[in-house]
Amino acid sequence: MNLHPFESPTFEMACRQFDLVADVLEIPEAMRDRLKMPKRAMTVTMPVRMDDGRVQVFVGHRVQHHLTLGPTKGGVRFHPEVTLGEVAALAMWMSWKCALVGLPYGGAKGGVACDPRQLSRGELERLTRRYTQELIPVIGPQVDIPAPDVGSDEQVMAWMMDTYSSQVGHAVPGVVTGKPVLLGGSLGRREATGRGVAYLVSRAFDTLGLPMQGARAVVQGYGNVGSVAAAAMADHGLKVIAVADVSGAIHDERGLDLKALDAHVAKTGSVLGFAGAQAMDPAAMLELPCEVLVPAAMERQITEHNAGRIACRILAEGANGPTTPKADEILSQRPEIFVIPDILCNSGGVIVSYFEWVQDLQSFFWTQGEVMDRLYRLLEQAFVQTLELSRRRHLSMRLAALSLGVGRVHEAKLRRGLYP
Ligand code: GLU
Numbered sequence: 001m002n003l004h005p006f007e008s009p010t011f012e013m014a015c016r017q018f019d020l021v022a023d024v025l026e027i028p029e030a031m032r033d034r035l036k037m038p039k040r041a042m043t044v045t046m047p048v049r050m051d052d053g054r055v056q057v058f059v060g061h062r063v064q065h066h067l068t069l070g071p072t073k074g075g076v077r078f079h080p081e082v083t084l085g086e087v088a089a090l091a092m093w094m095s096w097k098c099a100l101v102g103l104p105y106g107g108a109k110g111g112v113a114c115d116p117r118q119l120s121r122g123e124l125e126r127l128t129r130r131y132t133q134e135l136i137p138v139i140g141p142q143v144d145i146p147a148p149d150v151g152s153d154e155q156v157m158a159w160m161m162d163t164y165s166s167q168v169g170h171a172v173p174g175v176v177t178g179k180p181v182l183l184g185g186s187l188g189r190r191e192a193t194g195r196g197v198a199y200l201v202s203r204a205f206d207t208l209g210l211p212m213q214g215a216r217a218v219v220q221g222y223g224n225v226g227s228v229a230a231a232a233m234a235d236h237g238l239k240v241i242a243v244a245d246v247s248g249a250i251h252d253e254r255g256l257d258l259k260a261l262d263a264h265v266a267k268t269g270s271v272l273g274f275a276g277a278q279a280m281d282p283a284a285m286l287e288l289p290c291e292v293l294v295p296a297a298m299e300r301q302i303t304e305h306n307a308g309r310i311a312c313r314i315l316a317e318g319a320n321g322p323t324t325p326k327a328d329e330i331l332s333q334r335p336e337i338f339v340i341p342d343i344l345c346n347s348g349g350v351i352v353s354y355f356e357w358v359q360d361l362q363s364f365f366w367t368q369g370e371v372m373d374r375l376y377r378l379l380e381q382a383f384v385q386t387l388e389l390s391r392r393r394h395l396s397m398r399l400a401a402l403s404l405g406v407g408r409v410h411e412a413k414l415r416r417g418l419y420p
Contacts, residue, residue, distance in 0.1 A: 006038070008085025010299050014092045016325045021402045024395065027410055035410055038088050039106070040064040044134040046112075048127045051120050060112040060131045063091040064144055068412045071142055072108035073098060073350060073357075075149025075178075076131075076156070078124075079298075082111035086299075090149075093320050094350070096405030097343040101382045103354045106409075108144050110135070116151045128156050132163040139164065141174035141361065147353045148178040150223070150298070154190065158183055174360035177353035186356035188371040189349075194228025194296075195372070196348020196379055197318045200340050201229075201292055202236050203383050204314045208338055213237040216255075216290040218312070220244045220282070221297030222271050225318045225346065229294055231258050238292065242285050243271055245297075249285040250277035287311055295322035296346075302327045310337070317342035323398075332396055341398040343405060344382055351378050 018036050027035065041063045047055050061084045064072040074094040077087070087109045094107025112131055116124055138144055148157060157179045164175045173184025181187060188195075205212045217238045219226045222245040230240045239255035247270035250256070256277060264274045272279060286293065286301065289311040295301045296318030302310060307327035313336065317323065320342050323331070331337055352375055359365050366374075382401075390400035 005041070006085040006088040008083050008089070010089040010321060011085040013300065013321060013324055014089035017398070017402060018092070018406065020325070021399060021406045024393070024399055024403050025407050025410065027406075031410065031413070035066075035406065035413065036092070038063045038065045038091055039067050040138065041084060041088065042135070042138055043084055044131070046127065046130040046134060048123065048130055050123055058112055058114050058127060058131075060110065060134065061087045062108065062110040062135055062138060062144070063088045064106065064108045064138070065091040065095045066106040066409060066413075068409060068416060069099070069106055070104035071106070071140075072144040073103070073105040073147070073353065074108035074110070075147045076152045076160075077109065077111040077149040078114055078116040078151030078156075079111065080113060080115045082113040087111045089299075090320055093343055095409060096402055097347050097350060098405075099408040100343055100386070100401055100405035101347045101351055101378050103350065105145075105350075105354070108146075109149070110146055111149075124156070125159055128152075128159045129163045132160045133167070136164065136167055139175060141172060141357070145174070145353070145357055146176045147350070148224070153224070154178060154180045154185065157185075174357055177356040178349075179356070184356075184360045186352055186359055186371055187366070187368040188375065189352045189356055190224065191228045191232075192352035192375060193225045193318065193346050193349035194230075195232045196351070196375065197225065197229040197294060197296070197316055197345055198232030198236060199348070199376055199379055200345055200383055201233060201238075201294075201314060201316050203380070204316070204338050204340055207387065208313065210291065210313065214239055215292065216241045217292040217294060218242045218285060218288050218290045219294045219296060219318075220249075220286060220301060221295065221319060222265065223296070225349075226294065226296035227258075227262065227265075229296060229316075229318055231262075233292065233294075234258055241290060242280065242288055244282045244285050245271050248272045249280045249282040250274050251280045251285065251288070252277040292316055295319050298322070300324050304330060307331055308334075312337060314338050314340065316340045317345045320346065328396065328398060339397045341386075341401045344386055344397075344401045347382065348375055348379060351375050
């Protein structure tokens with residue numbers, strides 16, 4: 001099938017992964033396109049008044065991958081390189097992720113091609129509100145529920161919730177997740193993805209029989225996922241020796257003082273220039289010898305060019321799609337590396353988003369302890385099921401996780417049947 005209009009390296013990558021899984025699951029040819037291709041996609045152009053009086057037109061997308069199990073769910077990305085194809089790939093991964101951890105959602109993703117770092121707060125607010133306005137026909141608590149992703153945050157979710165609520169005439173907290181707690185957000189949501197990464201890293205250490213105390217971690221991406229994962233791994237006794245963000249990478253073999261680093265980032269906006277650490281080439285950072293490598297930035301970072309040289313025992317994918325299928329082929333020849341695949345590793349975020357949505361629908365809120373307890377239970381179940389399938393069928397952890405996710409969506413489509 002022609003991939004247009006989604007054709008892009010990231011969508012091709014998601015399709016390649018799907019095809020491998022479809023072979024493992026022996027999904028009939030006739031079902032494959034139905035499972036793979038996004039159900040709906042919307043592209044909008046948005047004129048936004050800038051602070052200097054000019055009107056700038058931005059392009060945004062929302063892709064809903066399948067509607068078989070409930071509303072669709074997924075983040076909104078504000079990044080200069082956002083394309084429809086990338087958003088479609090990210091929506092597909094959300095589908096497999098939600099099914100893997102047992103959430104009653106299809107996958108979705110949204111994105112606007114913009115650089116939020118170059119926008120003033122007022123410009124970002126006007127863009128967010130205009131984007132939400134354009135999406136009103138296709139979002140809603142029973143239809144599609146956006147959340148934060150790269151470049152968006154709690155404040156963006158608050159504006160989305162306000163814009164949607166103003167249109168329907170009453171407060172609708174369940175239309176987005178990852179909101180401020182005051183507006184119906186969930187305790188623990190902000191930290192959920194990073195804490196989930198650290199929980200699964202600790203399970204990987206158990207599985208390999210390695211000690212965590214003093215083990216070295218390298219983190220690419222120091223945003224909401226990477227910084228929280230780093231702190232949570234340090235709580236488990238790991239030493240974070242290098243981190244990178246968009247501006248560059250820093251390294252200190254003795255272990256970075258993360259509290260001081262967070263204060264530096266809050267003040268300067270980047271990890272560079274942190275006292276006591278040496279700046280280093282961000283690409284070389286991925287190849288530093290360490291026990292845990294956490295790519296927590298963008299997709300396609302571990303490729304056929306560096307997969308043979310990464311020097312970790314555990315690859316914990318905090319980002320979506322950080323490892324290409326060609327890199328996976330190389331990693332399959334390197335059994336010393338234990339991969340915690342993205343759809344498992346970063347699923348803590350959407351799991352707590354689900355808890356937030358449930359709390360909003362019931363107007364009944366949980367304690368932090370209840371949220372974290374339930375989060376770890378779902379992660380544990382998904383980790384054990386993935387590991388078990390990987391061992392029983394001799395599959396990579398990625399193929400095992402994807403098989404569980406894709407298999408459940410496939411089964412659900414068969415059960416519902418084809419209408420008319
Ligand atoms: N953007 C996050 C992800 O990629 C969270 C999505 C959500 O909470 O709906 O998983």
